[in-house]
Amino acid sequence: MTRTSPDPTAPADAPRGATPPLEFGNRAFVGLTTQAVVTRGGAIAPGRAIVIDSPREFDASLVPIEPARDLLVHGAYMAEAVAISLLRKGLRGIIGVDAGIGRNDAGVAGLAVADALGVPAAAVSVYSCEMCDGRSVWTQGVISRVNAAAAALGAEPGQGVPAAAERMLAAPAGQVREVASRLPEAPQRLAAGDGGQVWGCWSMSLIREPHTADVFCVGTPVDTTMTVYMYRHGVRPAGVIGSDGGFGRAQMAIAGLGILERMGIACAAVSHLSADLGDGASIYHDGIVTKANRQAAAAGVAPGMRATEAAALLLRQAARHADAGA
Incomplete structure (x- = not known):
C-alpha cells in the first residue's frame, strides 16, 4: 500500500477537497x-x-x-x-x-x-x-x-x-531600477460594516493574515495562482472580489471562482471593462459583477450588481455566520 505524505504547507484546518492545484506557481x-x-x-x-x-x-x-x-x-x-x-x-x-x-x-x-x-x-x-x-x-x-x-x-x-x-532579447542588459508606483502598495481600507471591513489591494500576495471577517477587492483576475497563494498562506477572508480578466481561454482568468468555492470562500468577478485591472479601489467603486461562486450567490451577489453592494452583502453574510457560531 502506497502512502502519500501530507502537504507540509497545507493549513491544518483546510477542509477536505479544498486544495487548489498547487503545481501552479513556480514551475x-x-x-x-x-x-x-x-x-x-x-x-x-x-x-x-x-x-x-x-x-x-x-x-x-x-x-x-x-x-x-x-x-x-x-x-x-x-x-x-x-x-x-x-x-x-x-x-x-x-x-x-x-x-x-x-x-x-x-x-x-x-x-x-x-x-x-x-x-x-x-x-x-x-x-x-x-x-x-x-x-x-x-x-x-x-x-x-x-x-x-x-x-x-x-x-x-x-x-x-x-x-x-x-x-x-536584442535589448541591452537589464539593470535594477527604483520605480515609483502611483497606486497604493499596501492594502487600503475602503469601507467598514457588519463586523468586518472592505480592503482594496492590487494583489492578494500583500495579505498575511486570515481576515475571516473581511472582504478583499483585488485588482487581479480571480485566477489560479491567487488561490494557491491564499491556501499556502492561510488567507481565509469572508470574500474576494476581483476582475474577470476577460475570462480568457478555457476561462482560466476566473478559475479561482470554483477553487475558492471548494475552499469555502465567497468570490465574485467584475467585468474587466467596468473597472481598472490592478486597482483594488476601482474594482470596489466601479466594478460590475459578471460571475459569482456558490457562497457569493448565497449571500445575494448576482451578475449586474455593483461591487460596492456585493461587498456589503458578503460582510453581512460573514457577520451572520459569526453570530450563528457564537
Whole structure:
C-alpha cells in the first residue's frame, strides 16, 4: 500500500477537497537561449527567455533567473503594479498576459511603465493561451500589444511568444531600477460594516493574515495562482472580489471562482471593462459583477450588481455566520 505524505504547507484546518492545484506557481523552464552577436550597432549579449507561471514566485522559480540577461515570460497580467515589481528586479524584458486589456487599457498598463525606462515589454491575448500556465503562454500565446522599445527590436502583434522573445532579447542588459508606483502598495481600507471591513489591494500576495471577517477587492483576475497563494498562506477572508480578466481561454482568468468555492470562500468577478485591472479601489467603486461562486450567490451577489453592494452583502453574510457560531 502506497502512502502519500501530507502537504507540509497545507493549513491544518483546510477542509477536505479544498486544495487548489498547487503545481501552479513556480514551475519554470528556459524557453530559448540566444548567443552573443556583433552587429553594426554593437555587441548584443547572450540571453535567455525564462518562462514561469507567476511572477509572484520569481525568487522561488524552479529555474534561477538572472535579471540582467534574462527576459521573463509569465502567466499573470501586465498591469502597472506587476510591471513595476519586475522592473525593480532589473529584467531585460517582460512578456505577460493582457487579461482582456480592459478599461483604460489597465490590463497592459505595465507596457508604458517599461517603455519609459527603455525596457521592451509585450502582452499576449488572454484568449490565445491559458492564464497562469507559463507553458501555455509560451507555446500558444499570441502577442496582442507591444511597447515602443519592443517594437523597435522587431516584436509586433500577431507573433508567437518565442518569436517576440527572441527579438526582444536584442535589448541591452537589464539593470535594477527604483520605480515609483502611483497606486497604493499596501492594502487600503475602503469601507467598514457588519463586523468586518472592505480592503482594496492590487494583489492578494500583500495579505498575511486570515481576515475571516473581511472582504478583499483585488485588482487581479480571480485566477489560479491567487488561490494557491491564499491556501499556502492561510488567507481565509469572508470574500474576494476581483476582475474577470476577460475570462480568457478555457476561462482560466476566473478559475479561482470554483477553487475558492471548494475552499469555502465567497468570490465574485467584475467585468474587466467596468473597472481598472490592478486597482483594488476601482474594482470596489466601479466594478460590475459578471460571475459569482456558490457562497457569493448565497449571500445575494448576482451578475449586474455593483461591487460596492456585493461587498456589503458578503460582510453581512460573514457577520451572520459569526453570530450563528457564537
